Amino acid sequence: MKALFFDGSLKLTELPVPEPGKDEVLIRVLYSAICNTDLEITRGYMAFKGIPGHEFMGEVVSGSGKFYGKKVVGEINCYCGECYLCRNARMRHCTSRTVLGIYAHDGVFADYVVLPERNLHLIPQDFPAQLAVFTEPLAAAVEIFEQVHISPSQKVYIFGAGKLGLLISLVFKMNGCDATTYDTNETKVNKARSMGICAGLLSTLNDQDKAEVCVDCTGSAGGISQAMTHLYPGGKLVLKTTVANSSKIDLNQIVINEFEIIGSRCGPFTPALNLLIKGLVDPTPIIAKTFDFTDILAAFEFASKPDTLKVLIKH
Ligand SMILES: [Zn+2]
Ligand SMILES: [Zn+2]
Numbered sequence: 001m002k003a004l005f006f007d008g009s010l011k012l013t014e015l016p017v018p019e020p021g022k023d024e025v026l027i028r029v030l031y032s033a034i035c036n037t038d039l040e041i042t043r044g045y046m047a048f049k050g051i052p053g054h055e056f057m058g059e060v061v062s063g064s065g066k067f068y069g070k071k072v073v074g075e076i077n078c079y080c081g082e083c084y085l086c087r088n089a090r091m092r093h094c095t096s097r098t099v100l101g102i103y104a105h106d107g108v109f110a111d112y113v114v115l116p117e118r119n120l121h122l123i124p125q126d127f128p129a130q131l132a133v134f135t136e137p138l139a140a141a142v143e144i145f146e147q148v149h150i151s152p153s154q155k156v157y158i159f160g161a162g163k164l165g166l167l168i169s170l171v172f173k174m175n176g177c178d179a180t181t182y183d184t185n186e187t188k189v190n191k192a193r194s195m196g197i198c199a200g201l202l203s204t205l206n207d208q209d210k211a212e213v214c215v216d217c218t219g220s221a222g223g224i225s226q227a228m229t230h231l232y233p234g235g236k237l238v239l240k241t242t243v244a245n246s247s248k249i250d251l252n253q254i255v256i257n258e259f260e261i262i263g264s265r266c267g268p269f270t271p272a273l274n275l276l277i278k279g280l281v282d283p284t285p286i287i288a289k290t291f292d293f294t295d296i297l298a299a300f301e302f303a304s305k306p307d308t309l310k311v312l313i314k315h
Contacts, residue, residue: 001111002111005051026062029108033310040242071125073273074120075092075136077119100113141170144215147238152178154178155180157181161192166197169195174281180199188307205230216241237262
């Protein structure tokens, strides 16, 4: 099969079709999307070697279970089901987990991918693939509401109007929160506004402007300290940024101001799919361009430009 392979550099190559193990199925990838994590992987994040890619929609082509021949999306954390964390409903943190296209598990930038059947979610057969590929990043946005109680009267600042920042902003907007999204890039601010998101240029924010909840999805190492500057004492800081070069932050500020810091990664697929299927969140304006899989190297180059939003791959 054709596959994108990373071992210090990206190359499009021929690799054997993967063999599903016990309780796993083979999936033909129909659509995928490039995430910031994929770009960070090419910069050394997680020291990953193999086939990257974790946002996808595909069709199950093996097994005889309820998924055979059906269109699916798949959760990216593959877990043991037996360790302490799995037994305590924290499967996404399983001590022996592998992560699709990110850690010890080949990903979706290939003709085929293998995943445990229990990771799969059926989608309506006629559901647009361009929307289905947003399930994983939208789940990451929904995760904030699984973790933090945010009341409608609390002021929220979201830093970063990139791919994930926009999805997070849409979910906050849908929840009726008093949220404003800030970015340094005027094009991104205008994009956010065109999607009905309350957004502004970061330069218009003064040091005295503070919120009860700050969400950092800048994707840059300095984003955390910047978000802390705009948090009220006793406020909550939600961190979404993962970068290959980690940042140094002043922990004294957290102690003195009694900030609550919440690390936030992957989220639940079921509510994310609900939002997409019911049309409550429409990520279509976030799509920058769709490339054919054979042009995936060009797609990566395009996605690496600073103001590029979501790049989709048609397999
Ligand atoms: Zn992602
Ligand atoms: Zn486990």
